[in-house]
Amino acid sequence: MNPVDLGYAAGWSLVRGLPEPVARGLFNAAADQAYRKNGRGTQRLRRNLRRVVGPEMPEAELDALVRAGLRSYARYWKEAFRLPSRSHQQHLDDFQVDNTDMLRKLLGEGGVIMALNHSGNWDNAGAWVTANGWQLTTVAERLKPESVYKRFAEYRKKIGFEIVPLTGGDRPPFDVLVDRLRDGAVVPLLADRDLSTRGVEVEFFGGRTRMAPGPALLAIQTGMPLLVIDVWFDERSTRGYVNPPLEIPGPETGTLRERVSAVTQKMATGFEAAIARHPQDWHMLQRVWLDKPAPTAEV
Numbered sequence: 019m020n021p022v023d024l025g026y027a028a029g030w031s032l033v034r035g036l037p038e039p040v041a042r043g044l045f046n047a048a049a050d051q052a053y054r055k056n057g058r059g060t061q062r063l064r065r066n067l068r069r070v071v072g073p074e075m076p077e078a079e080l081d082a083l084v085r086a087g088l089r090s091y092a093r094y095w096k097e098a099f100r101l102p103s104r105s106h107q108q109h110l111d112d113f114q115v116d117n118t119d120m121l122r123k124l125l126g127e128g129g130v131i132m133a134l135n136h137s138g139n140w141d142n143a144g145a146w147v148t149a150n151g152w153q154l155t156t157v158a159e160r161l162k163p164e165s166v167y168k169r170f171a172e173y174r175k176k177i178g179f180e181i182v183p184l185t186g187g188d189r190p191p192f193d194v195l196v197d198r199l200r201d202g203a204v205v206p207l208l209a210d211r212d213l214s215t216r217g218v219e220v221e222f223f224g225g226r227t228r229m230a231p232g233p234a235l236l237a238i239q240t241g242m243p244l245l246v247i248d249v250w251f252d253e254r255s256t257r258g259y260v261n262p263p264l265e266i267p268g269p270e271t272g273t274l275r276e277r278v279s280a281v282t283q284k285m286a287t288g289f290e291a292a293i294a295r296h297p298q299d300w301h302m303l304q305r306v307w308l309d310k311p312a313p314t315a316e317v
Contacts, residue, residue: 033099049092053085059303069223070297086298094139102176106149113146117260129199131244133233135210135289137299138249142256148178153203155180157191199242207233210289220286225307234281237266246288250296
């Protein structure tokens with residue numbers, strides 16, 4: 019077994035058996051060790067959070083935010099390893115969502131596209147969806163090695179997700195998602211980072227980045243509502259907020275490319291607001307921006 023695959027296997031088999039206080043202590047300790055070591059991921063998180071909070075925040079406060087961010091990321095993994103052993107009722111109890119009446123109304127009329135950023139625990143959000151009895155279909159990147167992809171796909175299938183591979187599937191993933199939306203499914207997509215040439219350039223916290231065009235393109239092609247979903251942690255549970263559907267411009271407003279760009283910018287603006295409210299829960303330890311950050315203020 020590949021060492022990476024072995025590590026994930028150990029996580030799912032061992033962590034779920036630990037008492038919650040023990041698991042929480044171990045993952046907090048790992049996060050604190052990562053903070054002290056200050057490796058590449060931690061340094062990238064610091065730069066990303068500096069973009070979010072701006073140059074005015076003193077370094078000591080940013081230090082505390084980075085440490086909290088690493089603990090939040092560790093909490094995501096702790097919960098992910100324990101998630102498959104939890105019941106539907108626990109998923110319903112442990113994910114507190116505001117504005118659900120609107121979501122239920124929309125799902126009574128057809129499928130829904132959910133755009134999420136890498137905040138809080140998005141798997142918890144998905145488990146809440148399936149615990150409510152709604153169909154959920156999403157796309158997963160084929161991780162390397164293949165055994166790791168299969169392990170993650172199986173993990174998410176256990177909590178009720180239908181997983182469509184980004185590459186190597188029987189059909190193009192976009193076509194599958196269109197069909198599922200027309201069948202009334204929830205289609206959640208992580209969309210706050212896509213630095214490939216397919217990404218749509220947007221303004222985000224005063225800089226340029228690219229985000230995934232998929233949510234906007236699905237909304238335009240299907241007419242289904244596109245919702246930006248906020249997800250964050252409080253002391254006891256994962257929290258969520260369902261924002262109203264984004265306005266989708268009609269064909270008279272421009273080319274398909276222009277319309278996708280306009281909707282993706284609206285999505286990015288929604289992500290900005292959510293991340294600014296809970297920056298410690300944005301688990302972004304990778305490069306985001308295409309340009310260099312502004313210099314920090316003199317102190």
